[in-house]
Amino acid sequence: xxxxxxxxxxxxxxxxxxxxxxxxxxxxxxxxxxxxxxxxxxxxxxxxxxxxxxxxxxxxxxxxxxxxxxxxxxxxxxxxxxxxxxxxxxxxxxxxxxxxxxxxxxxxxxxxxxxxxxxxxxxxxxxxxxxxxxxxxxxxxxxxxxxxxxxxxxxxxxxxxxxxxxxxxxxxxxxxxxxxxxxxxxxxxxxxxxxxxxxxxxxxxxxxxxxxxxxxxxxxxxxxxxxxxxxxxxxxxxxxxxxxxxxxxxxxxxxxxxxxxxxxxxxxxxx
Amino acid sequence: xxxxxxxxxxxxxxxxxxxxxxxxxxxxxxxxxxxxxxxxxxxxxxxxxxxxxxxxxxxxxxxxxxxxxxxxxxxxxxxxxxxxxxxxxxxxxxxxxxxxxxxxxxxxxxxxxxxxxxxxxxxxxxxxxxxxxxxxxxxxxxxxxxxxxxxxxxxxxxxxxxxxxxxxxxxxxxxxxxxxxxxxxxxxxxxxxxxxxxxxxxxxxxxxxxxxxxxxxxxxxxxxxxxxxxxxxxxxxxxxxxxxxxxxxxxxxxxxxxxxxxxxxxxxxxxxxxxxxxxxxxxxx
Amino acid sequence: xxxxxxxxxxxxxxxxxxxxxxxxxxxxxxxxxxxxxxxxxxxxxxxxxxxxxxxxxxxxxxxxxxxxxxxxxxxxxxxxxxxxxxxxxxxxxxxxxxxxxxxxxxxxxxxxxxxxxxxxxxxxxxxxxxxxxxxxxxxxxxxxxxxxxxxxxxxxxxxxxxxxxxxxxxxxxxxxxxxxxxxxxxxxxxxxxxxxxxxxxxxxxxxxxxxxxxxxxxxxxxxxxxxxxxxxxxxxxxxxxxxxxxxxxxxxxxxxxxxxxxxxxxxxxxxxxxxxxxxxxxxx
Numbered sequence: 001x002x003x004x005x006x007x008x009x010x011x012x013x014x015x016x017x018x019x020x021x022x023x024x025x026x027x028x029x030x031x032x033x034x035x036x037x038x039x040x041x042x043x044x045x046x047x048x049x050x051x052x053x054x055x056x057x058x059x060x061x062x063x064x065x066x067x068x069x070x071x072x073x074x075x076x077x078x079x080x081x082x083x084x085x086x087x088x089x090x091x092x093x094x095x096x097x098x099x100x101x102x103x104x105x106x107x108x109x110x111x112x113x114x115x116x117x118x119x120x121x122x123x124x125x126x127x128x129x130x131x132x133x134x135x136x137x138x139x140x141x142x143x144x145x146x147x148x149x150x151x152x153x154x155x156x157x158x159x160x161x162x163x164x165x166x167x168x169x170x171x172x173x174x175x176x177x178x179x180x181x182x183x184x185x186x187x188x189x190x191x192x193x194x195x196x197x198x199x200x201x202x203x204x205x206x207x208x209x210x211x212x213x214x215x216x217x218x219x220x221x222x223x224x225x226x227x228x229x230x231x232x233x234x235x236x237x238x239x240x241x242x243x244x245x246x247x248x249x250x251x252x253x254x255x256x257x258x259x260x261x262x263x264x265x266x267x268x269x270x271x
Numbered sequence: 272x273x274x275x276x277x278x279x280x281x282x283x284x285x286x287x288x289x290x291x292x293x294x295x296x297x298x299x300x301x302x303x304x305x306x307x308x309x310x311x312x313x314x315x316x317x318x319x320x321x322x323x324x325x326x327x328x329x330x331x332x333x334x335x336x337x338x339x340x341x342x343x344x345x346x347x348x349x350x351x352x353x354x355x356x357x358x359x360x361x362x363x364x365x366x367x368x369x370x371x372x373x374x375x376x377x378x379x380x381x382x383x384x385x386x387x388x389x390x391x392x393x394x395x396x397x398x399x400x401x402x403x404x405x406x407x408x409x410x411x412x413x414x415x416x417x418x419x420x421x422x423x424x425x426x427x428x429x430x431x432x433x434x435x436x437x438x439x440x441x442x443x444x445x446x447x448x449x450x451x452x453x454x455x456x457x458x459x460x461x462x463x464x465x466x467x468x469x470x471x472x473x474x475x476x477x478x479x480x481x482x483x484x485x486x487x488x489x490x491x492x493x494x495x496x497x498x499x500x501x502x503x504x505x506x507x508x509x510x511x512x513x514x515x516x517x518x519x520x521x522x523x524x525x526x527x528x529x530x531x532x533x534x535x536x537x538x539x540x541x542x543x544x545x546x547x548x549x550x551x552x553x554x555x556x
Numbered sequence: 557x558x559x560x561x562x563x564x565x566x567x568x569x570x571x572x573x574x575x576x577x578x579x580x581x582x583x584x585x586x587x588x589x590x591x592x593x594x595x596x597x598x599x600x601x602x603x604x605x606x607x608x609x610x611x612x613x614x615x616x617x618x619x620x621x622x623x624x625x626x627x628x629x630x631x632x633x634x635x636x637x638x639x640x641x642x643x644x645x646x647x648x649x650x651x652x653x654x655x656x657x658x659x660x661x662x663x664x665x666x667x668x669x670x671x672x673x674x675x676x677x678x679x680x681x682x683x684x685x686x687x688x689x690x691x692x693x694x695x696x697x698x699x700x701x702x703x704x705x706x707x708x709x710x711x712x713x714x715x716x717x718x719x720x721x722x723x724x725x726x727x728x729x730x731x732x733x734x735x736x737x738x739x740x741x742x743x744x745x746x747x748x749x750x751x752x753x754x755x756x757x758x759x760x761x762x763x764x765x766x767x768x769x770x771x772x773x774x775x776x777x778x779x780x781x782x783x784x785x786x787x788x789x790x791x792x793x794x795x796x797x798x799x800x801x802x803x804x805x806x807x808x809x810x811x812x813x814x815x816x817x818x819x820x821x822x823x824x825x826x827x828x829x830x831x832x833x834x835x836x837x838x839x840x
Contacts, residue, residue: 133658165658168700173364179326180365183357184426185349185381202377205367209412217653224614224646225656225714226638226670236665236678312703312733416602443649443730445601445760447799472733475804512735517763517804521826528830530837539804543811546833550817550840 010131015060017129021245022138028252029126035259036115036122043266045114047259052118052125061128069124070117077116084109136160141239154230162218170211177206272335273434273466274300274323274355279332281318292318294490296332302433303464305457307477307498310487311512316470317360319487320436323468324355353382356432360439362423366411371402371422374411378430389429396429397422400455417448421455428459434466435459441473449473453480478502478516478537486513499535518542557722557754558590558613558644563622565608565777582608584777586622590770592721593752595745597765597785600774601799606758609774610726613756615640627721642671645715649727651707660702660710661686661695667718678717685716688751689743705736709743716747722754723747729759737764762795763803766824773798790822805829 017025036048056063070077090104127135140157147153178188181202188199281293292315300306310316321327322334325341325348334341341351359365368374375396379389397407400421406414411422424440437456441449453476459465471477477484477498484501486494488511494501502508502515505523514520516537522545523534532549536542565583568576582605590596600606611617612624615631624631627643645667648654657663661682668678686692689709699707708728715723725744729737741764747753757764765771771788773781775798781788788795792802792810802810809823809832818836823829 133662161658162656165656165699169652176359177365179321180357180359180362182326183324183352183359184365184378185352185430186377187349187381202365202367206365209367210364214650214653217648217650218656220616221646221648221654222656222666224616224641224648225667225718226641227666228638228670232672234669234672234674234678236662236669236675236682238675311735445799446762446801447601450801514734517826518808521805521808521829524826525830525833528834530830530833539808539811542808543815546808546812547815547817550837 011061011065011128013060015058015129016244017055017059017125019244020129020248021239021241022130022134023142023239023241024245024248024252025126025130026135026138026142028248029123031252031256032122033119035256036119038260039263039266040111041263041266041269043262043269044259045111045118047255047262048118051255051259052122055125056121059125059129061125065128066121066124069127070120073116073120077113080112080116081109084112132164133161136164137235137237137239154233158230166211166214169214170207173210174203174207177203177210272299273302273337275335276323277333277335279319279322279334280330281322281327282330283318292490293322293329296490296492298485298492298495300434300466300468303460303466304483305460305467305481306469306483306485307481308468308470308485308487309472309474309477309513314487315490316487317438318490320357320438320468320470323434323436324352324357326352326357349382353378353430354432355434355436356427356430358424358427358435358437358440360442361420362427362440363411363416363419365426366419366423369410370408371397371411371414372407374422375425375429378426382430392429392431393425396425399428399459400425401451417444417451420444420448421452424452432465434468436468436470438470439472440469441471441476449476456480474502474514474516475518478519486511498537502537503535557592557594557627558588558756559623559625560586560588560609560612561623561625562587563609563612563619563624565605565612565617565620581777583612586774586777586779588772588779590722590754590756592754593748594769595748595755595757595767597768597771598756598758598774599760599762599765599771599788599800601760604774605777606774607726608777610646610724610756610758613722613724614644614646616646642718643721644724645718645720645722646724646726647708647711647715647728649730651704651711651731654711655699655707655714658698659695660691660697660699663699663710664695664713664717667714671718681717681719682713685713686710688716688747689713703736704732705739708732708736708740712740712743712747716751716753720753722756724756724758726758727760728757729761729764737761760800762789762801762806766803773800785824786822788822789824 032048032051035044038044056066085101085105086099088102088105088108090102092100093103093106094101136157140153143153186199186202191199276299277297279293279296282289282291284290296319308316318327322329328342336351336355339346341348366374368377372393375393376389379392384392402418402421402425406418411419414422420440427435441452444452456467456469457480460467469481481498484496484498485492486501494504502519505515505520508515518539519537522532522536522542526532526534530549532545536545563583563586564581567580567582569578571577586609598606598609608617612619612631613626615637619632626640629636629640631640655663656666664682664685665678668681673681683692686695689712691706691709691713694702694706699710702710712723729740732740744755744757745767748755757768759765766785768785771783771785772779773788780798781791781794789802789806792807795802805826806823809819809829813819819832
C-alpha cells in the first residue's frame with residue numbers, strides 16, 4: 001500500500017552491507033558509477049561485474065529485487081539501444097532497405113546496455129541496503145564541508161527527512177480528497193487536456209492548503225520541542241566509522257586500482 | 272426498500288498482505304430511516320459506506336438502489352453519487368473554491384445543471400445547514416471550524432441526495448457545534464424524509480438520534496436492532512472495545528446494586544422518569 | 557509552577573494597506589496559578605481562548621500585557637525562551653502533524669537531540685519515556701502504522717524525554733476515538749501520579765476532567781469559572797450556557813434534584829449517584 005513508500009525499496013535483513021556505515025555505501029556507489037565510465041572495454045566490465053556480483057552476494061538480498069529496479073527504466077534503455085544500433089556510422093555489417101547496421105553500432109549498444117544495467121543494479125543495491133533516514137544522515141555528514149561555503153546542509157537534510165515522513169501522509173490525503181470530490185460528482189478522467197487540468201483544481205487546492213497547514217503545525221511542534229537548527233544539536237544515532245568501515249574503504253580503493261590497471265591492459269587487447 | 276445490500280465482500284491488498292475488510296455483509300435500508308453505524312476503528316465502517324455510493328467496487332455480492340444493481344456495466348454511477356450523498360470525515364478539507372457559494376455549486380454543476388439552477392440549489396443547501404447569507408461570498412478558509420464543516424455538508428446536500436451518509440461528522444467539534452450539527456441532521460430527516468446513515472463513536476449521540484443501530488466487527492455486521500436492543504448487550508460491546516451510553520452503563524449498575532429500575536434506558540430523560548417512577552412506587556407501598 | 561498574571565492577547569487583523577480592521581481579544585485579563593504536581597484541566601468551547609493560553613505557557617506566543625511565569629522563569633524574556641520550552645512540554649491536537657521522526661524511537665529522541673544531550677543519555681531517556689507511556693514495544697515502528705491514540709502517546713513520550721516539569725495537552729484528545737482518548741488519559745494520569753509531572757489538560761470533553769485537581773472554564777478569553785471538578789459540575793446550568801455538556805450522570809443527578817429528590821450537588825461518577833439513590837431509598 002501507499003503507506004510503505006517511506007521505507008523506499010529498503011530490504012530488511014542482516015548482512016555485512018546492511019551494517020556498513022551509510023557514508024561508505026554512498027562513497028562506494030559513487031566510486032563504482034565513476035569506474036563504469038572510466039574506460040570502455042571488456043576487461044573493466046568483467047572486473048566491475050565481478051565486484052557487483054560479490055556485493056550482491058554480500059547483501060543477502062534476493063536477485064529479483066535488483067531486477068525490480070530495472071523495470072521503470074527499461075523503456076529508456078530500449079530507446080537508447082535502438083538509437084545506437086541505427087544511427088552509429090561505421091563498417092556496415094548488415095543492410096536492409098534504408099537501414100544500415102554497423103559493427104560500431106552493435107558494439108556501442110552492447111556496451112551501453114551492460115553499463116546501464118550495472119549502473120542501475122549498483123545504485124539499487126545501495127537503496128536496498130540503506131534506509132532513507134540513514135541516507136539523509138550520511139548525506140548531511142558527507143556534505144558538511146559545504147557548510148563553510150554557507151550551504152545549509154543540516155537544513156537540507158532535515159527537509160529531506162521530513163519529506164520522507166510526510167509523503168505517505170499526503171498520498172493518503174490525496175486519495176481521500178479525490179474520493180470526496182468524486183462523491184460530489186467530480187470527473188477526473190474525461191475531456192481534453194485543458195479540461196482535465198481544470199478538473200484537477202478541486203484536488204490540488206485542498207491538497208496545498210492541507211500541506212501548508214501541516215507545515216505550519218509541524219513548525220510549531222518542532223519549535224515547542226526546542227528545535228533551533230543544527231547548532232548545538234547532538235545525534236541519537238551518530239555516524240561513527242568502525243574497523244569494518246575502514247576496511248570497506250580500503251576494498252573500494254583496491255577495486256578502483258585493479259579496475260584502472262585492468263582498463264589500461266584492456267586497451268591493448270583487440271575488441 | 273431503498274437500498275438492499277446482499278452478501279457483500281471486499282478485500283484490501285494482495286498476497287500475504289491481503290485483508291478481508293468486508294465479510295458477507297447483508298442488510299437493507301428502508302426510505303427515511305435514521306441509522307447509526309458503530310464499530311471500532313478498522314472494523315470496516317468506512318469501507319462499507321464507500322461501497323454504498325459506488326466509490327469502491329465489491330468483489331462479490333450486490334448492492335441494489337431502488338431495485339437496480341449498482342455494479343451493472345450500464346448503471347449510471349455518477350447519478351448514484353448524487354442520490355447517495357457521502358460526507359467524509361473532516362469534510363472541510365475538501366473545500367477549494369474562492370467563496371462559499373461557488374464551492375457549494377461544485378456538486379450541482381457536476382451534475383450538468385446551469386449556473387442559475389445550481390445557484391438555487393446551493394442557496395437552499397446553505398440555508399438548510401444554517402449558514403447566514405453574509406457569509407456566502409466569503410472565502411471558505413476564513414470561516415470557523417464548525418462553519419466550514421457545515422459548508423462542506425451543504426456541498427453534498429446541494430446535489431439533493433435521497434440518502435445522506437456521514438462519517439463521524441462531529442469529530443473535533445465542541446459540544447455546541449456537535450449539538451447544532453446533529454439537530455440539523457434530525458431536521459433534514461424529519462422535514463425532507465431523507466434517509467440518514469450516521470457513522471459515530473459517540474454512543475450518547477447514537478442513543479439520542481438513531482432509530483436503528485448496526486454494529487460492525489472485523490468486516491461483518493454482528494448486531495442490527497433498535498438502540499435499546501443493541502445497548503442492552505453491554506458486556507459484549509465492551510469486549511469489542513465499544514461503549515454504551517454513560518447513562519445506560521449507570522442504569523445497569525444501579526439495577527445490579529438492587530435498585531428496582533428497568534436498565535434499558537438510553538437517554539437522560541428516560542432514566543430520570545424511570546428513577547422517579549421507582550420512587551413513586553416506593554412511596555405507595 | 558505556572559503563574560499567569562493579567563495576561564492579555566489580541567489578534568489583530570489588518571487589510572492589504574496594513575490598516576487595523578479588527579481586534580479580537582483572545583485572552584482578556586487571565587489569572588491562573590498551577591502548583592507543582594497538580595493535574596489541572598482547562599475547559600472551554602472552540603474559540604474561547606484556551607489554545608492561545610497554552611501557547612503562552614510554552615512561549616510560542618509573546619505576552620503583550622501581563623506576565624507568564626513558568627517554574628520561576630519569566631516567559632517573556634528572550635534568554636528564558638528555550639528553558640521555558642524545555643520545562644513546559646506541549647502536545648498538540650493533530651497526531652500526524654507533530655511527529656517528526658520516521659521511526660518511533662527517532663521521534664522521541666528529537667527533543668533531547670535539540671537540547672544537546674549526549675547520545676548514550678538520549679537512548680536512556682528514549683527507553684524510559686517510551687516505557688512510561690507503554691509504547692516501548694513499538695520503538696522500531698513507523699509512526700504511520702500506529703493508531704491515533706498510539707501516535708499521541710509517542711508525542712507525549714517525545715515531550716517526556718525532554719524531562720519537563722509540566723506537560724500541556726492542547727486538545728490532544730480532540731481527534732481521537734473514545735478508545736484512543738482513554739489510552740492517552742491513562743498515560744497522562746500515570747505520569748502525573750508516578751513521575752509527579754504537572755499536567756495542564758486542555759479539552760472540551762467534560763468527562764475527561766472528572767479526575768483533575770482543579771478546573772478552569774474559559775469563555776470569551778476570560779476565566780469564567782474555577783474550582784474543583786465537584787464545584788464546577790454542581791453548576792450545571794451555567795456550564796450549559798457556556799456551551800459545554802456535563803457528563804450524563806451529573807446531568808441526571810441535577811435533573812433528579814430539580815424533581816425534588818435530595819441528591820447532593822456536583823455528582824461526578826455513577827458509583828456516587830448509585831450510593832446516594834440507595835441511601836435515599838433506604839430512608840423512605
